[in-house]
Amino acid sequence: xxxxxxxxxxxxxxxxxxxxxxxxxxxxxxxAIAAVATWTAFAISGLLLAxxxxxxxxxxxxxxxxxxxxxxxxxxxxxxxxxxxxxxxSAAVIxxxxxxxxxxxxxxxxxxxxxxxxxxxxxxLGVTITGDAFNLFVFLEISSLGTYVLIASGNNRRAxxxxxxxxxxxxxxxxxxxxGVGFLYAMTGTLNMVDLAGRxxxxxxxxxxxxxxxxxxxxxxxxxxxxxxxxxxxxxxxxAPSMVSAFLAATATKVGLYVLxxxxxxxxxxxxxxxxxxxxxxxxxxxLVGMFVTSTVAIFQNDVKxxxxxxxxxxxxYMVLGISIHTMLGVAAGLMHLFNHALMKGALFCAVGCIxxxxxxxxxxxxxGAGRRMPWTMAAFCTGGIxxxxxxxxxxxxxxxxxVLALIDRGWWPxxxxxxxxxxxxxxxxxxxxxxxxFRDPLPEAGPVEEAPLSLLLPTWALAFANxxxxxxTSLNVNGAFAAAESILGGFGS
Amino acid sequence: xxxxxVLSVVARLLMPFILLFALxxxxxxxxxxxxxFQAGVIFxxxxxxxxxxxxxxxxxxxxxxxxLRGGIAGGVLLYAGIGVLGLLLGSxxxxxxxxxxxxxxxxxxxxxxxxxxxxxxxxxVVTAVFYAFVRSKR
Numbered sequence: 001x002x003x004x005x006x007x008x009x010x011x012x013x014x015x016x017x018x019x020x021x022x023x024x025x026x027x028x029x030x031x032a033i034a035a036v037a038t039w040t041a042f043a044i045s046g047l048l049l050a051x052x053x054x055x056x057x058x059x060x061x062x063x064x065x066x067x068x069x070x071x072x073x074x075x076x077x078x079x080x081x082x083x084x085x086x087x088x089x090s091a092a093v094i095x096x097x098x099x100x101x102x103x104x105x106x107x108x109x110x111x112x113x114x115x116x117x118x119x120x121x122x123x124x125l126g127v128t129i130t131g132d133a134f135n136l137f138v139f140l141e142i143s144s145l146g147t148y149v150l151i152a153s154g155n156n157r158r159a160x161x162x163x164x165x166x167x168x169x170x171x172x173x174x175x176x177x178x179x180g181v182g183f184l185y186a187m188t189g190t191l192n193m194v195d196l197a198g199r200x201x202x203x204x205x206x207x208x209x210x211x212x213x214x215x216x217x218x219x220x221x222x223x224x225x226x227x228x229x230x231x232x233x234x235x236x237x238x239x240a241p242s243m244v245s246a247f248l249a250a251t252a253t254k255v256g257l258y259v260l261x262x263x264x265x266x267x268x269x270x271x272x273x274x275x276x277x278x279x280x281x282x283x284x285x286x287x288l289v290g291m292f293v294t295s296t297v298a299i300f301q302n303d304v305k306x307x308x309x310x311x312x313x314x315x316x317x318y319m320v321l322g323i324s325i326h327t328m329l330g331v332a333a334g335l336m337h338l339f340n341h342a343l344m345k346g347a348l349f350c351a352v353g354c355i356x357x358x359x360x361x362x363x364x365x366x367x368x369g370a371g372r373r374m375p376w377t378m379a380a381f382c383t384g385g386i387x388x389x390x391x392x393x394x395x396x397x398x399x400x401x402x403x404v405l406a407l408i409d410r411g412w413w414p415x416x417x418x419x420x421x422x423x424x425x426x427x428x429x430x431x432x433x434x435x436x437x438x439f440r441d442p443l444p445e446a447g448p449v450e451e452a453p454l455s456l457l458l459p460t461w462a463l464a465f466a467n468x469x470x471x472x473x474t475s476l477n478v479n480g481a482f483a484a485a486e487s488i489l490g491g492f493g494s
Numbered sequence: 495x496x497x498x499x500v501l502s503v504v505a506r507l508l509m510p511f512i513l514l515f516a517l518x519x520x521x522x523x524x525x526x527x528x529x530x531f532q533a534g535v536i537f538x539x540x541x542x543x544x545x546x547x548x549x550x551x552x553x554x555x556x557x558x559x560x561x562l563r564g565g566i567a568g569g570v571l572l573y574a575g576i577g578v579l580g581l582l583l584g585s586x587x588x589x590x591x592x593x594x595x596x597x598x599x600x601x602x603x604x605x606x607x608x609x610x611x612x613x614x615x616x617x618x619v620v621t622a623v624f625y626a627f628v629r630s631k632r
Contacts, residue, residue: 008586019574062586062587064585
C-alpha cells in the first residue's frame with residue numbers, strides 16, 4: 001500500500017522534517033533529523049527508479065483530484081534519474097555536513113541551518129517530481145529561498161553579498177519562468193505538463209507560445225547558470241560553507257538543467273524547439289564559449305572553491321552542448337554528464353571542505369604540503385579531478401566519450417575537437433592545486449596539520465569512489481541516461 | 495510611547511477587534527474573500543501595534559520567542575499532518591473526502607484545518623520578522 005504513495009512521500013518527508021528541526025533543537029538532533037530524512041528520500045528515489053524501469057510512468061494525484069484539474073506528480077525515466085542524483089549526492093553530503101558545519105557555522109543556530117537545508121532539498125525534489133508547470137514554479141521558489149539562507153550562512157561576511165546577488169538574479173529567473181507559465185496558461189487554460197504538451201504543440205509557432213518559450217528558456221538558463229547568465233554562481237559557491245557548496249554544485253544547477261530539458265522537450269517538443277525555432281544553435285554556441293571562457297578564468301583563481309565554481313559553469317556547458325545536439329545520443333550524453341558531474345563536484349568540494357576543516361581556508365596557499373599531511377583528502381581530490389578532466393576508468397570519461405560520439409554522429413566533428421581541447425584547460429587548473437599540494441612545503445606559519453577526521457573522509461571517499469565505480473560499472477549512469485533520453489525524445493531524432 | 499495616554503488606550507481598545515477580525519477572515523475564508531494568509535497577517539498586525547506602543551520587552555513577556563517558533567513549525571506540521579492523515583485513512587495525500595463520513599463535510603473540515611495551519615505559521619512568521627527588525631535597532 002505504501003508503495004503507491006512513494007511519489008508524495010519523496011517530497012513530504014523532508015517537508016515534515018524541516019519544522020521538526022525547529023521544534024527539536026537539542027544538540028545534534030536537527031542534524032540527525034536531516035540525515036534520516038535525506039537517507040529515506042534517497043531510498044525512496046531508488047525504489048521509484050526501479051518502479052519506473054519495471055512498470056513505466058508513475059502518476060500520483062494529489063488530493064485525489066484527477067489531472068489535468070488536480071496537481072499530478074508524474075515520474076518517468078528522466079525525472080526518476082534526476083531524483084536519484086539529487087538525493088544520492090545529498091545523502092553523502094549530509095553525513096559530511098555534521099562536523100564540517102560545526103567547524104564553519106557553530107552550534108547556536110544549527111537548527112535553522114538544517115531547516116533551510118531540508119526545505120531546499122524538498123524544493124529541489126519537488127521541482128523534479130511534479131507534473132504541473134505552476135507547482136514546478138512553487139517548488140523552485142521554495143528551493144531558492146532555502147538556498148539564499150544556506151549561502152548566507154558562510155562565515156565570511158561576503159557570503160551575505162553573494163547570497164543577495166543570487167537572490168536578485170534567482171528572482172529574475174523565477175519571475176521569467178512564472179511569466180512563461182502564465183503565457184502558456186493564457187493560451188491553453190491548463191497547467192498540467194502532459195495536457196500542456198498536447199495543446200501547445202497543436203498551436204505551432206504562435207507568437208504567445210514563442211514568447212512563453214523565450215521566457216522559460218531564459219529563466220531556466222539563469223537557474224542552471226548557463227554562460228553568460230552564471231554571474232551569481234562563483235561568489236555563491238565560494239563564500240557558502242563547504243557542505244553547501246558541495247550540495248548546491250551537485251543538485252541545484254542539475255535541477256535547473258532538468259527544468260530546461262522538461263520544458264523544451266516535454267512541453268514544447270523537440271520538433272518546435274529545435275526545428276521551428278532552432279534553439280540548438282544558440283545553446284551550442286553559449287555552451288562552447290562558456291566552456292572556454294570559464295575554464296580559462298578558473299585557471300587564474302587563487303581560491304580553490306572559486307576555481308571549482310568557474311569549472312562548474314564550464315561543465316554545465318558540456319551538459320547543455322549535449323542537449324543542444326538534440327539527438328538520442330546527444331541528450332543521453334548531456335544527462336550522463338549531469339549524473340557524473342554531480343559526483344565529481346560533490347567529491348571535489350567535500351575534499352576542499354576537509355582542507356577548510358583542518359587549515360581554515362580554501363585559498364591555494366592553504367593546500368601547500370597537504371599532499372603529505374592530508375594524503376587521503378588529497379587522494380580524493382585527485383580522483384575527483386581526474387574524473388573532471390575525463391581520463392578513462394572514471395565517470396567523467398564516460399560522459400565525455402558519449403558527448404564526442406554524439407557530436408561526430410551529428411557531423412559536428414570540429415566541436416568534438418573543441419570539447420577535447422577544453423578538457424585540457426581542466427588539466428591545467430587541477431594541476432595547479434596538485435602541484436601546490438604535493439610539491440610545495442607548507443607555509444611556516446601554519447601549525448601542525450593532521451588528516452581530516454573519518455566523519456569527513458568517509459563521505460568524501462564515498463563520492464570519490466563513486467567516480468571510479470561509475471566509470472567502470474556504467475549500467476546505471478549510461479543506461480539510465482539513455483532511458484531518460486528515450487522517454488523525452490520518443491521517436492524524434494533517433 | 496506607552497506614556498502617551500491616547501495611544502495606549504486606543505491600542506488597548508483596538509487590539510481585541512483586530513484579533514477578532516483576523517479570526518473572522520480566517521474562518522470565513524472558505525466562503526468569502528480571505529483565508530489563512532490574510533488572517534495571519536491581520537492577527538500579527540495586532541502584535542505589531544502592541545510592540546509599537548508598549549515596546550519589545552513587554553511583547554516578549556506575552557509572546558516569547560519559543561512560542562513563535564512553535565507557531566511557525568506547528569502550522570506547517572498541521573498542514574502536512576492533515577495531508578498525511580488523508581494518506582493514513584486510505585486515500586491520497588491531501589484528500590479531504592476521507593476526513594469525515596460525508597465527503598462534503600470532509601472537504602469543509604480539511605480546508606478549515608489547512609487554513610488554520612497557514613494562519614498559524616503566517617501570524618508567527620510576521621511577528622517574528624517584526625521582532626527581528628525591532629531588535630536590530632537596539
